[in-house]
Amino acid sequence: MATTYYVAPAASGGNNANPGTISQPKETIAAGIALLAPGDTLRIRAGTYAAPVLTGRHKGVVHPLTIPNGPGVGWPDPASCTSIEGYPGETVICTTGAVDTPNVIAVLGGNYIRLATLTVVGGDKVFSSSGNAATAVNLNGSTHFIFEYCDVSNPENGRDSGHHGVMGGDDPGTDCQLILRHNHVHDCVSAAYPNGENAFYLGGNNITVENNHIHHIRRGGIRVGGEGYEGETGIVIRGNDIHDLYHDNGVTLGTYGTAILIYGGGHTVDANRVYRTLYGIQIYNGAVDPLIANNVLHDNLVGLAMEPSAANPANSARVYHNTCYHNVNYGIWVHTSMLNTTGIFIQNNIAYDNYSGSEAWQIYDPGALATIGSNLLHPIDPLFMDSGAGDFHLQATSPAIGAGMPLADVTSDFDGMARPAAPAIGAYEFETAPVVEPILGLIPLFGRRNPTTLLRSPEPEPEPVVATPKTPMKGMYVRRKPPVR
Secondary structure: OOOEEEEOOHHHOOOOOOOOOOOOOEOOHHHHHOOOOOOOEEEEOOEEEEOOEEEEEEOOEEOOEOOOOOOOOOOOOHHHOEEEEEOOOOOEEEEOOOOOEOEEEEEEOOEEEEEEOOEEEOOOOEOOEOOEOEEEEEEEOOEEEEEEOOEEEEOOOOOOOOEEEEEEEOOOOOEEEEEEEOOEEEEEOOOOOOOOOEEEEEEOEEEEEEOOEEEEEOOEEEEEOEOOEOOOEOEEEEOOEEEOOOEEOOEEOOOOOEEEEEOOEOOEEEOOEEEOOOEEEEEOOOOOOOEEEOOEEEOOOEEEEEOOOOOOOOOOOEEEOOEEEOOOOOOEEEOHHHOOOOOEEEEOOEEEOHHHHOHHHOEEOOOOOEEEEOOEEOOOOOOEEEHHHOEEEEOOOOOOOOOOOOOOOOOEOOOOOEOOOOOOOOOOOOOOOOOOOOOOOOOOOOOOOOOOOOOOOOOOOOOOOOOOOOOOOOOOOOOOOOOOO
8 A cells, every 4th residue: 555755844844864754854855765665655834945956867867866657557646646745734844955957856767757746946056068958857768757847947056957847757758647737837047058958858759748837938938849859759748837038028038939849740739829939830840740830929039930950840730719919920820841742731819910910921931832721910909908908709799700621630729619600710719608707816818718727735633733724825827728619
């Protein structure tokens, strides 16, 4: 039977001579990990733990500590994993302390492991060595891994070659089965290497990145693959809010700033909201058969860019039901580098008021490479509810309602509402009775009319102690449910 062990600071009764029970917790996370058997849980009480947690081995990197793999039965149920998590309702802060290391937390080569409800702060002693980028959380080589409900930052220290938030996965062809959800990743910035940071830097197959809040990253939000690693498949990027990647209130942070950058094929990029970045979504080398649907891309330099190299075309790209508004240049851009690409479909999208209303730049395809149809383009006003406040739902008289063609690949809208036989153009169906939720007063999602709600980890089993009052974790968002009709 799985056992739950506990860690607490010395001031709260933690001592490594203790057995690790809730009344007699261990003092260090490493001592707690040493107790674990497959399927056990380590719960960490409130406090700052100023020492890196480095475990596992991968590609020549060997750490002396190892988290035992979970049983795997019932994956992706968290019960299939060995879990390390913050105690519910308490804030657990992990830093490197005085140790020079490229990572705050590393779980290398693990299987069926879950990390949850931790606050991970790099940038103090995190630095780059042997060409490896400094990364707050390193999950390289781990598969069947859940990383959720965490707050990750990696701010300036001026001495490294890059500050990634979370790095994970493996070489193309590896069945990674990573689930990265409900995290807040922010403030990954380095003056020493101004174009090198990503919130999530991932490789391998079958990775899900959903419902994360990402902002103030100098280079990129979610990057999957790279040059020479175009073989990734089965990536799902869904429901993320990504903003302020290449500038902060007009002050340039870096020259890149792509919110979602994908290589490889068979990916789904669905229902993400992206604003104030360089490129909202960039389809790059080898991105074959991607489905780009229901995304809201506004106030970026370019909403969606398709520009793979001629040697690595992005065939069969499906760009459906996106809303592109008020981007500085193109709403949707099909670069002439795609001359060797076939089967591009751009349908049922709204592209309005991009490049100061230039009609040619709403969907810019100078090589006539794509099949383009049933889009609503400037100067036809789509009649958003309140575009100035970032609400791109449709008014009752919008010309987008019922004007789209049926597309079997897109069965629901941004909010999860079913698409009818005659769908609306753009990311949203028309709602006759929208659910109005209160403004939460946290980091705004550009004034969304019906903001998403906060998340926290599932309630724990009853413990023989009085827990501190539960407070929501900042920056955790989910898409709201559609209204009941």
